[in-house]
Amino acid sequence: MKDKKDKIVIVGGDLRQIHLANLYSKTAQVWVYGFEKNSQEFENTVQLISGIEERKTVLSDADFLILPMPVMENDTYINAPFSDQKLEIDVILKEVGTNCIVYAGKITSDLQKRLESFKLRFYDYLEREELAIWNAVPTAEGTLQIVLEELPVTIYGLSVLLVGSGRISRVLWKYLKTLGADVSVSARKHKDLSWIQLDGCHAIHTKELKTQIHNYDLIINTVPAKILDKTILEQVKPNALLIDLASKPGGVDFEVAKQLGLKTIWALSLPGKVAPLSAGEIIYNTISNMIEEWRE
């Protein structure tokens, strides 16, 4: 039986980290730092660190330090949009006690070296598969929102192509089918093509994209590779809407799309934008799983 509450410090981040702090404050002792511009969003069970001395004391004694997603604004500073000042990563890390475990999203190799140099244990929650699965939900909802805002027609009756059949696509095709769209999904493997058909969609082999893409009013890319290149984009219907959900460098040749006059929207990081509270809860659940596994 645990007799003491965990001591958790949350440094930097946006509304997602604020909501995460509020959630942890129900069961743990929670301190936050770097949220001056939006501190009214915290529950009063969350303690705001007010100065450097307090920060040092709290960090030296913390059980867990939670950093944002992405953790870094650039090579030097923590991503802290609500902070009144720049938060240098090295300044923070050197104050952290060696018993503390650090959780952060998207740890670069540079950051990894710094964490190691401070002898800190650390985990990247962005690498957890359950986080990617759950993030598919706000991503799919945010995509629906874009489609609803952009198109002068209903999703019912729309001819839609999803490029790629991963997590986001699997969630999206369920939503779009129920809303009455005629949904095709492209993939390469027989296994993926089978699931697509079994769920009632048309399966398109990636190599058929060029000859099939002219059929679609809405094309949503989920694959982080330049699949939608010039030869394929040239076949797209003039009035079609393209949405690219792939992270940088994206899956659409935007230069070519622009030349062709195609309407293209590159929608990045939808969870934090369209549903920050849910996105915060997803990070909370993921870190909680990680802490639980670490305890076992």
Next chain:
Amino acid sequence: MKDKKDKIVIVGGDLRQIHLANLYSKTAQVWVYGFEKNSQEFENTVQLISGIEERKTVLSDADFLILPMPVMENDTYINAPFSDQKLEIDVILKEVGTNCIVYAGKITSDLQKRLESFKLRFYDYLEREELAIWNAVPTAEGTLQIVLEELPVTIYGLSVLLVGSGRISRVLWKYLKTLGADVSVSARKHKDLSWIQLDGCHAIHTKELKTQIHNYDLIINTVPAKILDKTILEQVKPNALLIDLASKPGGVDFEVAKQLGLKTIWALSLPGKVAPLSAGEIIYNTISNMIEEWRE
């Protein structure tokens, strides 16, 4: 076998009527009047009436005159937002040949008298049930859009109450269930309560609204009656979002809602706003059904 194309004149209206004109121009002779500000949206198979003399000639020989939804801007003028000038209803009607049939949306008793005084046959397409059913689709999609835009959380996991179990509600609950919301629907009749449960939602009797409404994060009213009055609104969760889809006077006591600090959105006429092309196609299909039935 019909050997001549129908002559159809479309006077006034918004993007919906433009799209309707484009659709009819595939099979009929189509003239339009009152769209100067947006005439580039017409296919070139649609003929723009350019002056009063042409208008008189065309109207006197037309088979069908299609007026917008709602047909009137006020008691005197046709609803014609894209027209450079005001279109007086009486001026138009007196030029219409007596063989012409008039289709209009939301014919008031005043307009009915005018039509009768000109000895014209007329039908209100807003009274057709298939139009109401099909309009439930853009209405439900538009409602989803509002929810996605307004809430900082995903629809997945949301606790939703639909007040009323008519057409719009039936479409909405299917969408919301698939997106992972926990959906309750209120109704009065055993028959309606049965369908609600059979489709996997929680059925709430209207008389239980007062004691149950505190459970919901999102409340969507579809009933055109002041059901959500003070005694009920006082029980609503402070952070809940209320969307009223009922036409005037609406189903929410907005004055009280405001006093209570509840966020309330009165979303009227969604089809024309969120999906004007589809809304135009729905009117087109409905009038086509009416013409076909009239021919039989």
Next chain:
Amino acid sequence: MKDKKDKIVIVGGDLRQIHLANLYSKTAQVWVYGFEKNSQEFENTVQLISGIEERKTVLSDADFLILPMPVMENDTYINAPFSDQKLEIDVILKEVGTNCIVYAGKITSDLQKRLESFKLRFYDYLEREELAIWNAVPTAEGTLQIVLEELPVTIYGLSVLLVGSGRISRVLWKYLKTLGADVSVSARKHKDLSWIQLDGCHAIHTKELKTQIHNYDLIINTVPAKILDKTILEQVKPNALLIDLASKPGGVDFEVAKQLGLKTIWALSLPGKVAPLSAGEIIYNTISNMIEEWRE
């Protein structure tokens, strides 16, 4: 506040009435008569009437008498398959106290006269819409069972026609669509055709049946009228399976179907056959609604 338990007597019927008796025995005093062959199925809170004297006493003092569905085996006897002896309706009715209310399923005009002659108040629960809606569930499930048993192919990929778009059809198309069938539904009214399409099925006008029916591997009729006559049956695929769910006289010309060598199954009264406990619960819920309304 009710201070006494209702006295309910249940005479005749099959497993459905046994389950109904068990359900009522949780909140009421329940006596049963005419179940000798299967009395071990009753909970021990249900009292078995053992002789004529006890029957007279209990019936004279009952609040509610519940008779089976259908209530009559023929013009003279109650439908009582589990009874050791014939139960004459007149014998039972004349023992019933005049304060008692009689609930029965499928009251014929002959029975109505008898009930009136005994000055009894009575209601037919088969006429309740919620019973018909809920019975659509076991009917649809029983239909699935027949299809699964009869066909050497999966429902996935099957081309199915539902004739009629009423309650049973509405439930069936949802199930068949999810299982991956390609579903068409026939109807006459624009309103019904609209709902069919809106739910993702193909809508076929009844007058197109003759020219379309050759496309289907499975044809399920739900309309109690001889729609599937010789001219239509002649167009059916030789290997197709026909299931008729319509009550007598059914919607298929069975004589012609036989001559054409078509495999036809006339599936009547599925709820009591495939899910007697659920069917009993549906009757229980319906009568409970009726009693509640009567009390108001």
Next chain:
Amino acid sequence: MKDKKDKIVIVGGDLRQIHLANLYSKTAQVWVYGFEKNSQEFENTVQLISGIEERKTVLSDADFLILPMPVMENDTYINAPFSDQKLEIDVILKEVGTNCIVYAGKITSDLQKRLESFKLRFYDYLEREELAIWNAVPTAEGTLQIVLEELPVTIYGLSVLLVGSGRISRVLWKYLKTLGADVSVSARKHKDLSWIQLDGCHAIHTKELKTQIHNYDLIINTVPAKILDKTILEQVKPNALLIDLASKPGGVDFEVAKQLGLKTIWALSLPGKVAPLSAGEIIYNTISNMIEEWRE
């Protein structure tokens, strides 16, 4: 451009292989051997091998030899239930030309050695993932059939537990949810538990089975490991139905289940039993994919 039709020989098997032969006969030259008891099921484009000499000639010149699933009845004979005589594997294999490729289902290590000793190239189509995915459909439909036949209640409202969250389970939970069951699914990994919840089911960690299993009316095991052992079976509701879909040795301790008086059905090889034509088509599609990949 291919100018000659493939020569395909099919030896042994049940209705699945007959249907597979009929499908191949549309595009290839097809001979069959070992189907005397049911040869009327073949299309007349399929050639029945009538004697040993013809068999030798055909096998020596074949492009592809297709053997059944499972390929062997025992160590010596091919699985050929429709054959008038026993078909010894070695007799067949030694007549096969060395250019021929052999496709068979469930190739044992013993058979593998024989094929190698005859210098034949061979592939096991049972190891293809798309076959496993597609077989989930008839398996799930067959499971529905069993449930519908066995239970006296509707699936609507049933409390169901699926043990394991693999392919079959993923298909089953979609079907059961749509039919209105309350579905829980057990798994071990966060990733699997996430998908279960995201699809609207309750996720149960495998280690919670013991404390949760008393809640379910229907328990379907899909995991080929003895998870449902004595300590867990003792907690199962007396009236619950257990269906084990796991191949030998199964996932239920049947001995214990019997002692506890639990109704248990071990349903093996459902695709060939409930939908032999579809199961044949699945094998056909899989081998066609394999041939195509081999050609590339």
